Amino acid sequence: MDFRDTPDEAEFRAGLRAWLVEALPPGWQQQPPHVGRWDEDTARTWARKLYDAGYSGITWPKEYGGQGQPYTYQGIFLEETARVGAPDHIGVIGLGMAGPTITAWGSQEQKQRYLANILSGEEIWCQGFSEPGSGSDLAGARTSAVLDGDEWVVNGQKVWSSYAHIADWCILVVRTDPAAAKHAGLSYLLVDMKSPGVEVRPLRQITGDPEFNEIWFTDVRVPRESMLGQPGDGWKVAMTTLLHERGTLGFALTAALERAVNRLITTAKETGADSDPVQRDRIARHWVELQALRYTNYRSLTTLVKTGVPGPEGSVAKLHWSESNQRLTKLAQELLGERAMLSGAGGYWDGYWAYQQLRSRGNTIEAGTSEILRGIVAERVLGLPKSR
Amino acid sequence: MDFAFSEEQQMLRASARDWLADRYPLDRVAAISDGDLGYDPDAWAELTKLGWLDESLELTDLAVLCEEAGYGLLPAPFVTTVALAAPAVGSAERPASVVHDGLAPDGAAVELLVAGARVVEASACTITAVDSVDRLRRYARVELPEADAGESVTSTPDAQLRAGALLACEAVGVTQRALDLTVAYVKQREQFGRVIGSYQAIAHRVSDVYVQLELARSLAYWAAWSVEAGDPQAEVAVAAARSAAGEAALFGCEAAIQSHGGIGFTWEHPLHRFYKRAQWISSWSGSATSQRAQIATALFGD
Numbered sequence: 001m002d003f004r005d006t007p008d009e010a011e012f013r014a015g016l017r018a019w020l021v022e023a024l025p026p027g028w029q030q031q032p033p034h035v036g037r038w039d040e041d042t043a044r045t046w047a048r049k050l051y052d053a054g055y056s057g058i059t060w061p062k063e064y065g066g067q068g069q070p071y072t073y074q075g076i077f078l079e080e081t082a083r084v085g086a087p088d089h090i091g092v093i094g095l096g097m098a099g100p101t102i103t104a105w106g107s108q109e110q111k112q113r114y115l116a117n118i119l120s121g122e123e124i125w126c127q128g129f130s131e132p133g134s135g136s137d138l139a140g141a142r143t144s145a146v147l148d149g150d151e152w153v154v155n156g157q158k159v160w161s162s163y164a165h166i167a168d169w170c171i172l173v174v175r176t177d178p179a180a181a182k183h184a185g186l187s188y189l190l191v192d193m194k195s196p197g198v199e200v201r202p203l204r205q206i207t208g209d210p211e212f213n214e215i216w217f218t219d220v221r222v223p224r225e226s227m228l229g230q231p232g233d234g235w236k237v238a239m240t241t242l243l244h245e246r247g248t249l250g251f252a253l254t255a256a257l258e259r260a261v262n263r264l265i266t267t268a269k270e271t272g273a274d275s276d277p278v279q280r281d282r283i284a285r286h287w288v289e290l291q292a293l294r295y296t297n298y299r300s301l302t303t304l305v306k307t308g309v310p311g312p313e314g315s316v317a318k319l320h321w322s323e324s325n326q327r328l329t330k331l332a333q334e335l336l337g338e339r340a341m342l343s344g345a346g347g348y349w350d351g352y353w354a355y356q357q358l359r360s361r362g363n364t365i366e367a368g369t370s371e372i373l374r375g376i377v378a379e380r381v382l383g384l385p386k387s388r
Numbered sequence: 389m390d391f392a393f394s395e396e397q398q399m400l401r402a403s404a405r406d407w408l409a410d411r412y413p414l415d416r417v418a419a420i421s422d423g424d425l426g427y428d429p430d431a432w433a434e435l436t437k438l439g440w441l442d443e444s445l446e447l448t449d450l451a452v453l454c455e456e457a458g459y460g461l462l463p464a465p466f467v468t469t470v471a472l473a474a475p476a477v478g479s480a481e482r483p484a485s486v487v488h489d490g491l492a493p494d495g496a497a498v499e500l501l502v503a504g505a506r507v508v509e510a511s512a513c514t515i516t517a518v519d520s521v522d523r524l525r526r527y528a529r530v531e532l533p534e535a536d537a538g539e540s541v542t543s544t545p546d547a548q549l550r551a552g553a554l555l556a557c558e559a560v561g562v563t564q565r566a567l568d569l570t571v572a573y574v575k576q577r578e579q580f581g582r583v584i585g586s587y588q589a590i591a592h593r594v595s596d597v598y599v600q601l602e603l604a605r606s607l608a609y610w611a612a613w614s615v616e617a618g619d620p621q622a623e624v625a626v627a628a629a630r631s632a633a634g635e636a637a638l639f640g641c642e643a644a645i646q647s648h649g650g651i652g653f654t655w656e657h658p659l660h661r662f663y664k665r666a667q668w669i670s671s672w673s674g675s676a677t678s679q680r681a682q683i684a685t686a687l688f689g690d
C-alpha cells in the first residue's frame with residue numbers, strides 16, 4: 001500500500017501541471033466558475049488542445065490515437081484538471097461510452113474509423129438508449145431495425161439523448177428480432193446522425209438549457225456492417241457501455257466533486273459561514289465524503305490494474321457522488337440565502353450554485369437512477385434475490 | 389499509487405478470520421460476554437503465539453488485525469492494547485489500557501495502565517469493575533496508588549493518530565459483520581410468501597450499508613497508511629476515518645437490527661453486541677462531530 005506517486009507518475013503530473021498553466025488563458029483560476037455547459041467552440045478547441053498535447057485517450061491503445069498509459073495516469077489527469085477547473089472535453093459520450101464499447105466490440109476497421117476522431121473532438125457522439133416507453137427498463141426498447149439488402153432500416157423514437165443536437169454519431173440500441181425474448185431481440189448500431197430520416201428536437205431541462213433531445217428515426221438506412229457484435233448481441237454490448245463507468249468514471253466524478261467542495265469552501269469564506277460551527281460541520285462532512293470517494297476509486301482502480309477487473313466497490317461511486325453533489329449544492333445555496341435566487345449577471349458567481357443545484361437533480365436519474373443502482377448493488381454485489 | 393494490502397497481509401487477514409471463527413464462534417462470544425469477566429483469560433497467550441503482538445507488525449498489519457477483531461468481537465483486550473496503550477507502553481507484549489478520568493476500558497482485563505505520562509502495574513492500583521454497555525470491553529474505575537507511581541513515559545506524538553486509525557478499522561470490521569449477518573438473514577427469511585431480501589425497502593437499505601461501509605473502509609485504510617508513512621495529511625485522514633467509520637458502524641448495526649425484526653431486538657441474537665461495540669468506538673475520545681470540527685479547523689482555521 002502506497003498512495004504516493006511513483007517517479008513516473010510524479011513526472012507525468014509535473015509535466016501536466018506545467019502544460020495546464022500554458023494552455024489555459026492567463027488569470028483562469030481567478031475567474032468565477034463557469035455556469036452551465038461549455039459552449040461548443042470552447043469545448044471543441046479545448047478537446048483539440050488536449051489531443052495535440054497527448055492528454056486525450058491517455059489509456060487508449062496507441063494505434064488508435066491514444067497514449068497506452070496505465071489507468072493511474074488518467075486518474076492523475078482528472079485530478080489535476082479538476083484542481084484548475086479546466087473545461088470538459090466535448091466528447092463526453094464518445095470518450096466514456098462509445099469509444100470503450102467500440103474498443104471492446106469493434107472490428108479493426110471500426111476502431112480505425114472512429115476512435116482517433118473521438119479523442120480529437122472532431123466527431124461527437126450521442127447515446128440513443130432511452131425511449132419514451134423504456135428508460136430504466138432498457139431491454140424494453142422498441143425502436144426497430146429491419147434488414148433490407150445490405151442496410152438496416154431504422155424506425156422509432158429515442159429520448160433524453162444528451163448532445164444529440166451537435167452529435168455526428170449515435171450509439172443506438174434497436175430491436176432487430178421482435179419474436180425473440182426481450183433481451184435477445186436487441187442489437188447495437190453505430191448511426192450517422194446526418195443520415196436522411198434522422199430528426200433531432202431539443203428538450204429544455206429544468207436548468208433552462210436544452211442539453212438533451214428527442215431523436216426521431218424515419219426509414220433511416222444504416223450500412224449492415226455498422227453494427228457492434230452480431231444481431232442479438234445488443235444487450236451484451238449495451239452492458240459494456242454501461243459497465244465501463246466502473247473503470248475511471250469514478251475519477252471524473254471525484255474530480256467534479258473536488259471542484260465543488262473547493263468552491264463550497266470559497267463561498268463559505270465569502271459569506272462568513274466559515275465562522276458558524278453548524279455550517280463548518282456540514283462542510284467538513286462534504287470534505288470527508290470527497291476523500292471517501294477518492295480513496296474508494298483508488299481501491300477499485302488498484303484492483304483493476306492488478307486483475308483486469310474493477311473491484312465491486314467501484315459500483316458505489318456514482319450512487320454516492322450523485323447524492324453527495326445534491327446535498328452539497330443545496331448547502332451552498334443555503335449559505336447564500338435569498339441571494340441564491342438571483343440568476344445571471346446579478347447573482348453570486350452569475351447564479352452558479354442555483355444552476356448546479358438544479359443540474360444535480362439529474363445526477364440521480366441519468367446513467368441509471370439511484371433506485372436502479374441500489375438494486376444492482378443488492379443483487380450483483382451482495383447476491384440478494386431479484387426484486388422483480 | 390497502490391491501494392492494496394500485500395499478499396502477506398491478505399494471508400494474515402485470512403488466518404485471523406479463520407482462527408477467530410474457529411476459536412470464538414458467536415455463541416462462545418455470547419457466553420463470555422454474559423460471564424463474570426467479559427474476556428477470555430487464555431486468549432492472550434494464544435495471541436502471543438499467533439504473532440499478533442509482535443513488535444515487527446506495521447500499522448497497516450495491525451489495521452488488518454483490528455478489523456478482524458471487530459468482525460469477530462475478539463473477547464480479549466487486544467484492540468485496547470495495540471491501539472490505545474502500546475504507543476505509550478512501548479510494546480504490546482502485555483495487555484494494557486489507558487485511563488481517562490479515572491476510567492479504563494478493559495481496565496480489569498489488563499496488566500498495565502497508562503495514566504497521563506505514567507505507566508503503572510495494574511496490580512498496584514485499586515481496580516473496580518463498573519457496569520458497562522459493551523460487556524466485551526468493560527470499564528473499570530482505576531485508583532492509582534500515588535501520583536508518581538509507575539514509570540514515566542513519553543508517548544509518541546502519533547499515539548492519538550494510531551489509536552484513531554485502528555479504531556476506525558475495528559469499526560469497519562463491526563460494520564462488515566453486521567452487513568454479513570443481515571445479508572444472510574434477508575436471503576432466507578420469508579414473509580408474504582417471498583424472501584424479505586427481494587423487497588426493495590430491505591434491499592436498498594442493505595445497499596446503503598454496503599455503500600457506507602466501503603467508503604469508511606477506504607478512509608480507514610488510508611488513515612492507517614498515512615500514519616504509518618508519516619504523511620502530512622495523517623491528522624485529517626484519521627479524523628475523516630474515525631467520523632465516517634463510527635457513523636457507518638452505527639448505521640450498519642441499526643439497519644441490521646431493523647432488517648431482522650423481533651429477533652434482532654433480543655439479547656439472544658448476537659447483533660446487539662456488535663451495536664454496543666459500534667457505540668463504544670463512536671464514543672471514545674471525541675464524537676464524529678468533534679472529528680469534523682478538527683477537519684473544519686484544517687480547512688478554515690480556528
Ligand SMILES: Cc1cc2nc3c(=O)[nH]c(=O)nc-3n(C[C@H](O)[C@H](O)[C@H](O)COP(=O)(O)OP(=O)(O)OC[C@H]3O[C@@H](n4cnc5c(N)ncnc54)[C@H](O)[C@@H]3O)c2cc1C
Nearest residue numbers: 127128129130134135136160161162362365366367369371
Ligand atoms: C440529464 C440527463 C441526461 C440523460 N442523457 C441520456 C442520454 O444521453 N442517452 C440516453 O439514452 N438516456 C439519457 N438519459 C435518460 C436516463 O437514462 C433515463 O431517464 C433513466 O434511465 C430513467 O428512465 P426514465 O426516465 O424512463 O424513468 P423510469 O424508468 O420510468 O423511472 C421513473 C422512476 O421509477 C423508478 N423505477 C423504475 N424502475 C424501478 C424498479 N425496478 N425499482 C424501483 N424503482 C424503479 C426510477 O428509479 C425513477 O425514480 C438522461 C437523463 C437525464 C436526466
